[in-house]
């Protein structure tokens with residue numbers, strides 16, 4: 170099968186009106202990647218490099234997503250939305266390049282798996298012309314129905330065109346198809362629009378193929394793999410299915426999720442072995458977590474690298490551009506942004522560390538804030554190895570604290586601190602003996618006499 174030439178046609182020209190959105194339906198994300206992106210990725214994972222994407226008119230945003238994720242794909246515009254067969258034919262130029270296999274996918278059916286695409290293609294090898302992908306629908310309302318005769322597919326009847334008896338069929342059409350690449354154009358060109366919706370239905374290809382004695386067949390996938398997303402409620406169902414897959418993958422790769430259903434992943438999250446993730450943790454895009462890291466409850470992490478043996482949270486927020494060194498500790502209510510935290514450094518409580526380098530084994534006291542922004546520009550804070558920043562200090566950037574230096578608690582540091590230096594920048598403490606007793610006595614006297 171591997172030497173068979175294959176092209177995947179991805180239909181992404183849907184109007185998506187039921188999404189009630191300014192964003193085209195196929196660009197709505199699941200686990201941080203657009204639905205279209207998931208489909209393009211699955212096609213490529215299935216080893217199919219030749220891709221044609223059919224988009225609606227004036228959809229520069231959709232075209233840009235295609236170029237970003239599958240730069241080699243050709244892009245075709247379907248000017249009028251006249252049905253799924255009409256949409257496939259918008260890619261006529263690409264389809265006509267003498268392929269053995271043609272796969273049709275919908276960009277709004279994002280949970281399809283590479284193995285299913287391979288299984289559909291495998292059915293074409295023995296000379297079958299059309300393989301449709303079906304599923305047992307919990308609620309078949311609105312779907313095309315499979316009319317079968319044993320192994321072979323006799324017809325697909327759209328819900329709107331189906332009789333009462335046909336509507337009782339629960340084996341439904343996912344919309345995805347594999348078609349003999351040599352016959353595809355001939356069959357597609359024979360499809361008319363004599364139906365309830367006056368559309369060119371791709372599904373009619375089954376009856377047309379049988380009329381010319383071409384073999385038709387079907388494959389069956391779990392409903393959860395072929396869920397079509399038409400509205401935001403279905404989008405949330407798809408997100409749930411995808412999150413469950415990502416949770417399972419994380420656990421199969423050796424991470425412990427104490428309460429998996431409360432942990433949210435990005436499509437690209439990487440977790441090492443023996444990582445423990447406590448409940449209610451959210452991973453944004455581009456997070457890599459090393460072996461043996463502990464992520465405590467209620468932490469939010471995006472675009473960051475957490476090195477082995479580090480500990481994060483509870484209630485930590487790690488923002489883009491951050492890295493946490495091995496054995497480092499980021500404690501509760503600590504926010505990092507573009508911060509590089511060295512090996513074994515500790516920021517245990519209530520801090521904001523932004524645009525900063527923190528050296529190995531440094532200790533950042535509770536309530537330390539890097540003042541990195543003047544309303545116009547961001548400035549950098551550099552803290553040397555083994556430095557000790559006393560609690561409740563403000564470090565006004567740009568600023569350098571040398572290795573091994575000490576900053577007294579409550580300091581506002583505006584000038585460079587040399588290595589091993591002690592810097593204290595706060596009001597000096599004064600002392601008045603007996604002041605309290607004296608204050609109370611004169612105040613009580615005033616109150617008695619009625620004078621303020």
Ligand code: UD1
Nearest residue numbers: 180182183250251252253256275312313342343344370397
């Ligand atoms: C289609 C199938 C139906 C199947 C269902 C599964 C047909 C005729 N019907 O119905 O049997 O049960 O999917 O979800 O194929 N599109 C275009 N241009 C068009 C029309 C559609 O690009 O002119 C794209 C859409 O963006 C979408 C896909 O094709 O990705 C399916 O179109 P849609 O109108 O949603 O078809 P359904 O009525 O859901």
Ligand code: CA
Nearest residue numbers: 277397398399
């Ligand atoms: Ca649909």
